[in-house]
Amino acid sequence: MDWHTLDSTPFLPPLYLRAALKRKVSGTALPEEGLRCWMTVDPKHLAAYRKVCGFEDSAILPATYPHILAFALQMQLLTARDFPFPLLGLIHLSNRIRILRTLGCVGYLRIGVRTQNLQPHAKGATFDLITTMEDSLGPLWEAQSRMLCRGVKLPGEVADDAVMSPTGLTELTRWKAPADIGRRYARVSGDYNPIHLSALSAKLFGFPQAIAHGLWNKARTLAALGQHLPASNIEIEVAFKKPVRLPSEVTLRSSAAASSGELQLTGANDIEHMIGRWHPFS
Structure with missing residues (x-):
């Protein structure tokens, strides 16, 4: 390289x-x-x-x-x-x-x-x-x-x-993804992809509504996990499944606080938006 x-x-x-x-x-x-x-x-x-x-x-x-x-x-x-x-x-x-x-x-x-x-x-x-x-x-x-x-x-x-979906997780919290979160996240991230900004711009790319940025979903999830996660020597991986349409409410389920664990972000009717896990690495 x-x-x-x-x-x-x-x-x-x-x-x-x-x-x-x-x-x-x-x-x-x-x-x-x-x-x-x-x-x-x-x-x-x-x-x-x-x-x-x-x-x-x-x-x-x-x-x-x-x-x-x-x-x-x-x-x-x-x-x-x-x-x-x-x-x-x-x-x-x-x-x-x-x-x-x-x-x-x-x-x-x-x-x-x-x-x-x-x-x-x-x-x-x-x-x-x-x-x-x-x-x-x-x-x-x-x-x-x-x-x-x-x-x-x-x-x-x-x-x-x-990727297999995690099982046996406990609801940790839930939050609303408001209609303007794509525009608000774009202002701090620089990512102005039209699919995140409004329903009108998202429809140009085949989406019926604007969808949340995947990395906003991950960031909001890690903010909610807070002290669940170690501060170093940790790998946090997620797979993005169905997009989070805006506006909507999502639910975060996770394992108990530990050096390893799993997470799942779901929406209405238990639609799976994101799954993931964290663990130490050598």
Whole structure:
């Protein structure tokens, strides 16, 4: 993997335009270059993110916040000329976060993004978007987002990626996902995908209503789990199932607080929106 280090965080407006203009698949090979950039945490922006996602004030960064720091880099990577798939239309299937060290007292951070692991899928092709965060002492945090591009034909066997739903969980809490949460989350995340913003814009992409961002669902869930989870040496993975249509109410069920456990986010009539688990890693 070759790395290109940027002097500053990419400017988003031209990248939105680039994403809007690319509608067709242009190849079947992922780029071999990743992007890196040093950056700092803006306390006001972090506070706004905490408010939208339900996190309490803390000296420790929310486990999902590095995704926000990385968003502009991800946009530049996924809208580059050598990236083969259109960004609009990609489907976020799953997300795995690893917290290597406690995310406290963080200052100057290097964020890196790259893609890997292109695989055939029953509905097209998947790839992993890898995001990393490190400080002067070394790696702090890493994440893998599995993305699906429909309609791509790749040779090889299609892997069975079915995930068993957890059982025996206890209701922890429930909350409302309001009609405007997609717009509110977009303002703190930078992710202005039309499917999240309004019913009108979502209908242009085949959705009857706007849907919540998958990473908002995960962030809101981790905020609700709070002290259930260890602060480091933990892997938190979720699979996104049926989207959360806006507005709606969802219910979080989980295992008891422990070093390992499972979670499930459901909606009306027990429709399954997200399932996941957490555990230590070696």
